[in-house]
Amino acid sequence: MNLELLTKLGSCRWKIKRISPMNTDAVIFADEKILHALDDKTVSQMRDVASLPGVVGPVCIMPDAHSGYGFPIGGVGAFDPEKGVISAGGVGFDISCGVRTLTTGLKKHHLKEVSEKLADSLFKNIPSGTGVGGKLKLTNNQMDEMLSGGASWAVGQKMGFPDDLRRIENNGVFRQADPSKVSKKAKQRMIDQLGTLGSGNHYLEVQYVEKIFDEQTAKAFGIAENEILVSIHCGSRGLGHQIATDYLPLMVKSAAKYGIKLPNKDIACAPIKSSLGQDYLKAMGAGINCALANRQRITHLVRNCFADILPKADLKLLYDVSHNTCNREEFLINGHMKTLYVHRKGATRALGPNSPELPHEFKKYGQPVIIGGSMGTSSYILAGTTASAELSFSSSCHGAGRVMSRTKALKSFKGKNIQDRLNLNGIIIKSGSIRGLAEEAPKAYKDVERVINVAEQAGISKIIARLKPIICVKG
DNA sequence: ATGTTC
Numbered sequence: 291m292n293l294e295l296l297t298k299l300g301s302c303r304w305k306i307k308r309i310s311p312m313n314t315d316a317v318i319f320a321d322e323k324i325l326h327a328l329d330d331k332t333v334s335q336m337r338d339v340a341s342l343p344g345v346v347g348p349v350c351i352m353p354d355a356h357s358g359y360g361f362p363i364g365g366v367g368a369f370d371p372e373k374g375v376i377s378a379g380g381v382g383f384d385i386s387c388g389v390r391t392l393t394t395g396l397k398k399h400h401l402k403e404v405s406e407k408l409a410d411s412l413f414k415n416i417p418s419g420t421g422v423g424g425k426l427k428l429t430n431n432q433m434d435e436m437l438s439g440g441a442s443w444a445v446g447q448k449m450g451f452p453d454d455l456r457r458i459e460n461n462g463v464f465r466q467a468d469p470s471k472v473s474k475k476a477k478q479r480m481i482d483q484l485g486t487l488g489s490g491n492h493y494l495e496v497q498y499v500e501k502i503f504d505e506q507t508a509k510a511f512g513i514a515e516n517e518i519l520v521s522i523h524c525g526s527r528g529l530g531h532q533i534a535t536d537y538l539p540l541m542v543k544s545a546a547k548y549g550i551k552l553p554n555k556d557i558a559c560a561p562i563k564s565s566l567g568q569d570y571l572k573a574m575g576a577g578i579n580c581a582l583a584n585r586q587r588i589t590h591l592v593r594n595c596f597a598d599i600l601p602k603a604d605l606k607l608l609y610d611v612s613h614n615t616c617n618r619e620e621f622l623i624n625g626h627m628k629t630l631y632v633h634r635k636g637a638t639r640a641l642g643p644n645s646p647e648l649p650h651e652f653k654k655y656g657q658p659v660i661i662g663g664s665m666g667t668s669s670y671i672l673a674g675t676t677a678s679a680e681l682s683f684s685s686s687c688h689g690a691g692r693v694m695s696r697t698k699a700l701k702s703f704k705g706k707n708i709q710d711r712l713n714l715n716g717i718i719i720k721s722g723s724i725r726g727l728a729e730e731a732p733k734a735y736k737d738v739e740r741v742i743n744v745a746e747q748a749g750i751s752k753i754i755a756r757l758k759p760i761i762c763v764k765g
Numbered sequence: 766a767t768g769t770t771c
Binding site: 382383384387420421422479488489490491492525526527528530531532534535614696725 | 766768769
């Protein structure tokens with residue numbers, strides 16, 4: 291991008307020039323290398339978000355940002371409940387896509403003899419791939435209960451323990467959900483997909499803690515060097531996708547009626563207070579609950595696999611973070627606490643120490659922020675900071691972020707070569723799709739270390755631990 | 766991301 295349009299606000303924090311019709315500032319979290327690589331479309335999408343009615347600044351993009359449908363991926367946009375809007379493109383197609391990490395109580399050496407067997411069991415028992423379903427078929431009633439109750443419903447169905455819920459945003463249930471606002475078609479697509487990974491960048495990894503950067507916080511999070519962890523990255527499958535597909539055209543069509551001048555149609559939105567805005571909010575909430583229940587059921591299946599092969603393992607939920615949401619939260623604005631609707635699209639909520647929502651054992655340290663690296667590279671656990679409330683509406687980055695489109699990656703890499711290289715590095719990779727491996731090649735992504743270092747230098751997160759993969763199951 | 770071009 292053109293750096294002349296930027297003002298440096300602080301370390302790794304830049305403001306782009308405010309031009310008409312922007313209603314508020316737009317801020318980029320990046321170092322100079324990331325800035326140079328940032329494409330103009332991402333910046334113009336930020337400007338579009340900052341031009342919407344009722345926006346409360348700053349609109350931000352995270353160091354892993356790139357352009358998306360309407361809103362940038364890696365973008366944060368907060369809106370006033372009275373004058374503001376909610377946008378289906380601001381949440382994205384994979385509603386509440388996110389990551390949860392489990393601790394196991396095992397060390398690296400416990401896996402030595404059984405890693406192949408464990409990899410086979412995980413690949414066999416956790417269905418993955420496009421359009422792939424699982425063994426559980428939901429009745430209409432179960433579907434509606436799941437969409438209202440999220441992970442809390444799943445725990446009630448014996449897919450986990452009540453203690454799991456304390457370690458999930460909003461205690462595992464988005465309360466503004468209403469399954470009646472979700473189309474039959476969306477529900478139909480989900481009937482047999484609960485407890486499945488999906489495809490694309492979704493994965494299930496068995497990892498070990500390679501390095502701890504902050505001993506005290508790591509201890510509070512329940513992790514130590516060489517500890518085995520399991521991370522699950524997936525979302526709301528066909529259901530969330532269908533909700534976005536259903537509501538986007540309705541928002542495009544109604545914009546004029548609500549007096550909203552859309553900077554472009556991809557950024558379609560509706561006033562939060564309007565009937566369409568409320569309907570979308572309730573449908574999106576059902577999508578969030580679907581993703582939370584999905585990750586909860588996968589956790590249950592993973593626990594069963596470990597119980598068979600490593601009965602000593604004790605799989606506890608460290609934390610579950612969502613990446614694609616619009617969440618109602620409180621922030622201090624001009625000296626007053628104010629409720630805002632915060633869109634995070636490809637961005638992670640990252641609450642600082644003493645946030646009321648955190649479980650008591652994390653209060654002193656901030657929220658665990660889980661950063662999934664690209665396939666075969668490092669992942670990170672960070673912690674939220676106090677400063678992020680003011681800097682980024684308590685948000686941080688979510689992953690490495692693509693630098694290469696799927697199409698370009700397919701042309702540039704061969705899945706088989708990628709698989710061989712990972713195996714040479716001692717990583718067991720299980721995937722039903724060789725093509726998918728090429729699309730997810732590590733070189734199609736930004737350097738995750740650079741991304742998290744920017745997040746730390748800018749003050750929106752603190753680096754706690756680095757994780758390395760041992761087993762990777764891909765869709 | 767996605768029953769990968771309803």
